[in-house]
Structure formats: structure tokens, C-alpha cells
Amino acid sequence: MSATAHGFGARIVGTGSCVPQRVVSNHELAARIETSDEWIEQRTGIRERRICNLEHEGTFTMARDALGRALDAAGVKGSDLDLVIVGTVTGEMACPSVAARVSAAVGAAPAAAFDVNAACCGFVYSMTIADTMIRCGRAKTVGVIGADAMSSIVDWDDRRTCILFGDAAGAAILRRDDDPRYGCVYQALGGDGRQWQSLYIPRRPQEVPPADQDDTTKLGCLRMDGKAVFRFAVSKFREVMEDALTKTGLTNETIGQVICHQSNARIIEAAREKLGLEHDKVHINIDRFGNSSGGSVGLCLDELWRAGKIEKERPFMMVAFGGGLTWASGVWRA
Ligand code: COA
Numbered sequence: 001m002s003a004t005a006h007g008f009g010a011r012i013v014g015t016g017s018c019v020p021q022r023v024v025s026n027h028e029l030a031a032r033i034e035t036s037d038e039w040i041e042q043r044t045g046i047r048e049r050r051i052c053n054l055e056h057e058g059t060f061t062m063a064r065d066a067l068g069r070a071l072d073a074a075g076v077k078g079s080d081l082d083l084v085i086v087g088t089v090t091g092e093m094a095c096p097s098v099a100a101r102v103s104a105a106v107g108a109a110p111a112a113a114f115d116v117n118a119a120c121c122g123f124v125y126s127m128t129i130a131d132t133m134i135r136c137g138r139a140k141t142v143g144v145i146g147a148d149a150m151s152s153i154v155d156w157d158d159r160r161t162c163i164l165f166g167d168a169a170g171a172a173i174l175r176r177d178d179d180p181r182y183g184c185v186y187q188a189l190g191g192d193g194r195q196w197q198s199l200y201i202p203r204r205p206q207e208v209p210p211a212d213q214d215d216t217t218k219l220g221c222l223r224m225d226g227k228a229v230f231r232f233a234v235s236k237f238r239e240v241m242e243d244a245l246t247k248t249g250l251t252n253e254t255i256g257q258v259i260c261h262q263s264n265a266r267i268i269e270a271a272r273e274k275l276g277l278e279h280d281k282v283h284i285n286i287d288r289f290g291n292s293s294g295g296s297v298g299l300c301l302d303e304l305w306r307a308g309k310i311e312k313e314r315p316f317m318m319v320a321f322g323g324g325l326t327w328a329s330g331v332w333r334a
Helices: 026-030 037-044 061-073 097-103 121-134 194-196 226-248 267-274 293-306
Strands: 009-018 024-027 048-050 084-085 112-116 141-149 169-177 185-191 258-260 314-321 326-333
Touching: 009 061, 009 121, 009 185, 009 293, 024 026, 026 037, 026 267, 037 121, 037 267, 048 169, 048 226, 061 097, 061 169, 084 097, 084 258, 097 141, 112 121, 112 314, 121 141, 121 169, 121 185, 121 293, 121 326, 141 293, 169 258, 169 293, 185 226, 194 226, 226 267, 226 314, 226 326, 258 267, 258 293
Parallel strands: 084 112, 084 141, 258 314
Antiparallel strands: 009 169, 024 048, 141 169, 185 326, 314 326
16 A cells, blocks of 8 residues: 555554562551551552662663663664654653653664653553654654653652552554554543642642642642542543544454553453453553553553564554543554
8 A cells, every 4th residue: 555645554563661670569668658568459459569769760761771672672773763752750850851861872863852741641642642743754763652750759658649659661663654554543632631630749839739738748749639530530441442442443352452551450440341341451560560650551562562462453452541630542553
């Protein structure tokens, strides 16, 4: 099939991921704050998470290494990339972007490079942007990364939030293809800033909403209304999955893997059950990695890709929600 300027497809040609070596179990947290292994596992499905040693690890190093592994898997050189996108909310510096440093580190400069702030939707948003750039002929080979060192913004004294999060990065290399059937075949990105106070990271006192102005709010740390996010997530997850299946004409039999942002095993399970999806179509790794925000969907994709569970030709779905509030779904054919 010949391609017009707007008729390209995008193939996923390799994936990679990176998690820090250090494992922090629920038991270790329970020795430091008032919580227990049972409480955390029952409410969230998490048993342990990976945490950076921020002296020499962080969002940048994880993003760099995840991209490096994806490039190796794809057999693509850094210098072949013409765009690098990183979905993150934990970049070390406001400027430059994580993407700019990662691009330089893998030899991609002078590729275009920028970060996307869509919280836990960062990877799914970034994949959609990359696909769109390729489809309209503006990019040929793109490195997409979701990366977050949540340990750098978690308040380790706040048991309502610190037990949930972990550090990780996942990456994919997308390459232009002449066949437009490949790549993102359906996407729905959304956001509702009216609900931003459910999950935010304040830098200045004036950003803290009146309801949260108690002495437990720490500047620079994530603050979350867990119950509000839970309610939003349970209904939104199901809604965006149903929408993607309806709009693509796919069913829970014909869809391949449904890769959910690893926010809470109960949220994922509620959506899986409601849609009647088989257990083996919905990957769970939150027990080992916690919620790694922008890193989570890319990390799942890499695990599934390397295990040969992303079938060629069979569409699969990625779905996420997060701070903003934001949500995102994408149906892809690899
Ligand atoms: N260990 C032990 N007890 C804890 C605790 C912890 N880590 N955190 C809270 N509690 C206590 C509370 O103080 C409360 O005690 P009380 O009944 O005596 O007041 C009780 O457990 C219930 O707390 P609650 O906040 O109502 O729990 P929950 O069932 O809503 O679960 C979350 C809390 C955070 C696990 C849940 O709300 C959640 O997962 N929300 C979504 C978060 C999310 O996905 N965020 C990321 C978005 S990308």
C-alpha cells in the first residue's frame, strides 16, 4: 500500500524498561510508619515497590536506560531517532526537559525532545502524540518513554499516599510504516482540570487549597484525596474501555491485551470484571512495582512484549488515568 502525507502507519519495533534495584517491601514500610502488610495488600494489591537511590538514580537515569534497552531490542541507533518524548511529573529540573538529556545521552541530538505532563497518563498521551507525528509525516522514528521517580515527591510520613507509589520507566520505539493499519487505530484523551485538587504536588503555599491547609501538607510532595480518586478511577476506567471497544467494533474476545495503568489492583479488577475480560488479558504487576505513575503502562508493555504476549495483527489497548485529572485510552496494532 502506498502512503500519502497523512497515510503512514507507526510500528512498535522494540520496547525497554528500567526499575531501580532496591526493593522496599510492605514490611519495611510497616517498620517505619503505622501501617501493615495486610492493610496495604488488601486495599491496593501491592506487596513491594522499587525505590531509587536518589544520590545517583532518578527519572533521568531510568528514562535513559529504558530507552537504551528499547533501542537495543529494536536494533535502532540513537542517532536514528528524530523525536524523543518523555511522559513524567518528576523531572529533576524544570528546564531542560528529561527528554532533552535522554536524547543527548543516547546520541539522538539534534532530535526534537520534550516532556509531557499528564501524570499517570504520560506514557499513553506520549504514544498518541508520537503516532500522530509519524502519521502526518513529521517524524520517522520516535522514542517514547514514561518515567517517574515517585519516591522523590512522596511524603514518607503520609501513610495514605506513600504506600502506593514506586519508581520505574518504560519505553517504546515507534517507526514509520507505509501501511496505515499499524499504530494507534483509536485514541481518546481527556482531562478535567476542575478536579485537580484530588491529586497535586504544590510548590508554593498559595497553591494549597483551603481544605488542605493543615500542617501535614508538605510543599514539593504529592497530596491526594484517595477516596475521590478511587471513585473517579473506577467509573472512568470502565467508561474509556467500553468506549474504545464500541468505537473500534472490537469485543472482549477480539481485543488482545488490555494494559491498565497500575494504580490499585482493586480498581483494575473492578473494570476487568465489569467488562467480562479474561484474567490473562489484563496484566498485573502492581504487586511487584506499586504505582509508578508515568512509568507504569510502559513497564507493563515491555513485560508483555518481551514475553511475546503482544500478538502481531491483534489490536491491544492501553488505558490510564491520573492527576489533572486526566484519562487516556489507545487501541494499537503492532
Ligand atoms: N495503613 C493502615 N491504615 C491506613 C493507611 C495505611 N497505609 N492509610 C489509611 N489508613 C486508615 C485510615 O486512616 C482510615 O482509618 P479510620 O477508618 O480509622 O479513619 C482507614 O485506613 C480507611 O482509610 P481510607 O482512606 O478510607 O482507605 P481506602 O479504602 O479509601 O483506601 C487508598 C485508601 C489510597 C488505598 C484508596 O483510596 C485508593 O487506592 N485510592 C486511589 C488512589 C490512586 O489510585 N491514586 C493514584 C492515581 S493515578
